[in-house]
Amino acid sequence: MTADTPTQAPASTPGFRDGDPPEVRLLAQMLLVRRFEERCVELYSAGSIRGFLHVYVGEEAVATGVMSALEPDDAVVATYREHGHALLKGMSARAVMAEMYGKVTGCARGRGGSMHLFEAATRFYGGNAIVGGGLPLAIGLALADRLAGRDRVTACFFGEGAMAEGEFHESVNLAALWRLPVLFVCENNLYAMGTALARSESETNLAVKAAAYELPAWSVDGMDVLAVAEAADRAVQAIRAGGGPHFLEARTFRFRAHSMFDPERYREKAEVEQWKQRDPIELLRGRLVGQGTLAEADLAVMEAEVAAVVDDAAAFAEESPLEDLADLELYVHDPASSVLRRAPLLAAAREGVAP
Amino acid sequence: MAVLTMAKAINTGLAVAMREDPKVLVMGEDVGRLGGVFRVTDGLQAEFGEERVIDTPLAESGIIGTAVGLAMRGYAPVCEIQFDGFIFPAFDQITTQVARLHLRSDGALCMRVVIRVPSGGGIGAVEHHSESPEAYFAHTPGLRIVTPSNPVDAFTMIRQAVAHPDPVLFLEPKRRYWEKAEVDVTAALPPSIDLFRARVVRRGSDATLLCWGPMVRTCLEAAQADTRDLEVVDARSLAPLDLATIVESVARTGRLVVVHEAPVTGGLGAEIAAAVTEACFYQLEAPVLRVGGFSVPYPPARLEDIYLPDLDRVLEAVDRAMAY
Numbered sequence: 286m287t288a289d290t291p292t293q294a295p296a297s298t299p300g301f302r303d304g305d306p307p308e309v310r311l312l313a314q315m316l317l318v319r320r321f322e323e324r325c326v327e328l329y330s331a332g333s334i335r336g337f338l339h340v341y342v343g344e345e346a347v348a349t350g351v352m353s354a355l356e357p358d359d360a361v362v363a364t365y366r367e368h369g370h371a372l373l374k375g376m377s378a379r380a381v382m383a384e385m386y387g388k389v390t391g392c393a394r395g396r397g398g399s400m401h402l403f404e405a406a407t408r409f410y411g412g413n414a415i416v417g418g419g420l421p422l423a424i425g426l427a428l429a430d431r432l433a434g435r436d437r438v439t440a441c442f443f444g445e446g447a448m449a450e451g452e453f454h455e456s457v458n459l460a461a462l463w464r465l466p467v468l469f470v471c472e473n474n475l476y477a478m479g480t481a482l483a484r485s486e487s488e489t490n491l492a493v494k495a496a497a498y499e500l501p502a503w504s505v506d507g508m509d510v511l512a513v514a515e516a517a518d519r520a521v522q523a524i525r526a527g528g529g530p531h532f533l534e535a536r537t538f539r540f541r542a543h544s545m546f547d548p549e550r551y552r553e554k555a556e557v558e559q560w561k562q563r564d565p566i567e568l569l570r571g572r573l574v575g576q577g578t579l580a581e582a583d584l585a586v587m588e589a590e591v592a593a594v595v596d597d598a599a600a601f602a603e604e605s606p607l608e609d610l611a612d613l614e615l616y617v618h619d620p621a622s623s624v625l626r627r628a629p630l631l632a633a634a635r636e637g638v639a640p
Numbered sequence: 641m642a643v644l645t646m647a648k649a650i651n652t653g654l655a656v657a658m659r660e661d662p663k664v665l666v667m668g669e670d671v672g673r674l675g676g677v678f679r680v681t682d683g684l685q686a687e688f689g690e691e692r693v694i695d696t697p698l699a700e701s702g703i704i705g706t707a708v709g710l711a712m713r714g715y716a717p718v719c720e721i722q723f724d725g726f727i728f729p730a731f732d733q734i735t736t737q738v739a740r741l742h743l744r745s746d747g748a749l750c751m752r753v754v755i756r757v758p759s760g761g762g763i764g765a766v767e768h769h770s771e772s773p774e775a776y777f778a779h780t781p782g783l784r785i786v787t788p789s790n791p792v793d794a795f796t797m798i799r800q801a802v803a804h805p806d807p808v809l810f811l812e813p814k815r816r817y818w819e820k821a822e823v824d825v826t827a828a829l830p831p832s833i834d835l836f837r838a839r840v841v842r843r844g845s846d847a848t849l850l851c852w853g854p855m856v857r858t859c860l861e862a863a864q865a866d867t868r869d870l871e872v873v874d875a876r877s878l879a880p881l882d883l884a885t886i887v888e889s890v891a892r893t894g895r896l897v898v899v900h901e902a903p904v905t906g907g908l909g910a911e912i913a914a915a916v917t918e919a920c921f922y923q924l925e926a927p928v929l930r931v932g933g934f935s936v937p938y939p940p941a942r943l944e945d946i947y948l949p950d951l952d953r954v955l956e957a958v959d960r961a962m963a964y
Contacts, residue, residue, distance in 0.1 A: 393743070393745070396681070396743060397744050403741075403744050403745050404745075404748075405745050405748040405749050406748070410709075411741075414736075415736045416738060418705075418732065421701060421702045421706055421708070421709070422694050422705050422706075422708050422709040422712070423709060424702065424709055425705060425706040425708055425711070426709040426710075426712060426713060428709065428710060429712070429713030429715055430713070432665075432691060433713070451729075452702070452705065452733075455697075455699035455701055456705070458697060459696070459699065459702050459706065505808050559911055616743040617742075617743055618806050619804070619806045621805075622746075623957060624817065
């Protein structure tokens with residue numbers, strides 16, 4: 286029950302071997318997220334995954350770059366578009382996929398689903414269906430680290446849509462006021478579901494907006510994973526050195542619809558196609574092949590290893606059982622104090638006082 | 641034994657809890673240097689320092705969300721919401737995060753968060769400063785809601801709430817803050833499960849008055865003023881409800897009048913009436929009746945005596961119950 290459970294070792298990355306250049310790891314990580322989510326889309330269409338599904342396709346460089354600057358003990362808070370963040374933080378593809386299936390072997394017994402992946406042991410403090418809802422949690426995590434004297438950073442991901450929410454402003458103010466070790470990462474994909482940035486923000490330069498709270502804030506090309514990694518590394522080092530919270534806007538784009546129920550009436554196909562020309566995976570792959578770091582044969586091996594992990598996760602989820610209905614109340618409250626449950630009480634009362 | 645007001649009893653309980661457990665923190669608007677609007681946290685910052693008694697900006701959602709993050713890392717924050725009506729900016733965090741993270745973490749984390757709320761009317765304040773928001777939260781699985789009615793319970797219940805692994809809304813009847821009683825401040829802490837037990841505070845045989853927080857004294861006075869033999873039950877816990885104690889009482893008296901300050905419409909009285917009717921259908925001599933606030937926003941100060949249930953309103957309901 287303690288919140289200070291030991292941290293798991295980060296999962297190994299399929300397609301990456303010790304000794305490979307770090308850029309290869311970034312590529313392999315982005316590829317894992319991409320292929321994992323492509324499979325999720327298929328499984329969703331097949332009815333294996335129910336509920337809502339928001340994929341990160343096109344935005345992988347942001348989480349991948351930022352996470353490369355973090356240590357395993359650093360905390361992450363994310364949004365409902367968080368499958369990639371969960372995998373990159375070290376959650377197993379099996380636990381993530383089973384959660385999306387709603388199976389009991391998922392990270393939250395299948396109750397959280399796609400939007401609420403969570404694993405305390407890897408310090409992944411959740412996706413969140415509430416836009417802006419995770420930001421104040423990051424403040425508390427960082428304050429806890431401060432109080433305990435731990436040299437940890439909390440990375441908090443949110444979309445540009447969250448910057449119109451009050452919780453963004455309360456949280457950034459608190460972090461700046463108390464100089465907490467928080468890295469605010471705004472994943473600016475230009476559309477808050479169907480609402481374009483200029484239709485939701487009075488100040489569309491988001492770094493300028495954040496800087497009003499007196500914290501270092503800047504923007505980075507969110508399609509270039511190396512640029513994101515470099516910017517995040519600089520910010521994390523400054524935070525660890527006692528520099529207080531930092532704000533990083535990553536300018537990115539989601540290639541697919543907001544969710545699987547989105548007719549995309551709010552943006553032109555040409556705009557999507559234009560952004561796809563800067564696919565973060567293709568950008569890095571081209572660079573690594575061009576400079577001779579990777580050969581086509583290496584890429585094929587990487588694809589095969591990633592596919593094996595995704596296959597395994599899907600098979601695991603498929604075969605896993607659903608939660609037993611008798612356990613449905615488990616963890617709504619602390620189990621030890623759930624003795625006053627209503628149904629058994631009523632039954633007992635009926636027996637006890639029946640005429 | 642010490643003679644304490646309810647405010648001082650809670651203050652003393654918090655100090656004891658903070659001395660016993662270094663993970664316990666107090667946070668909120670003006671809780672530190674000022675000691676809180678009602679001085680419930682008076683002196684705590686002087687004893688425990690600014691790191692454990694944290695003055696925050698006016699940011700209710702931020703306060704509660706920060707408490708969630710702290711609880712995730714093993715702290716036990718006690719948040720003060722300055723007035724009942726100010727809990728609404730934090731409603732999102734309480735219902736979407738606080739109430740769900742134990743489950744969302746698959747039981748790995750507990751949300752050991754106490755949210756103290758000076759609540760209810762009777763001090764000549766106005767709307768947003770006199771309200772009884774318990775029903776909004778009782779509807780939410782994952783939350784516990786308790787409310788003391790006297791200094792003795794207040795001292796014990798705040799410590800039990802802090803010790804409990806679940807999130808607890810602790811409603812403090814602000815108009816009873818200044819009532820005094822002898823409190824044994826050296827008493828050992830009863831098991832935290834006792835926090836959720838109702839108590840028969842006056843035995844009677846003709847009808848049961850079920851009430852909590854500020855209405856317990858009102859009902860006791862009504863019972864004492866009346867010629868009928870009325871039982872008074874202090875619910876103490878609103879989520880979960882101690883139906884065993886309530887049902888046992890109603891099965892004996894055959895009549896139940898639920899009394900609360902919150903508006904009757906959609907109030908907890910309705911939930912209790914349904915549950916008791918289901919459990920005691922054949923013992924009831926009359927329908928379960930409810931006495932509560934009217935379905936209007938909390939009225940201006942000079943009208944609150946008309947709005948709040950009093951002896952006459954309570955006894956009029958007893959009259960109706962006895963007439964069946």
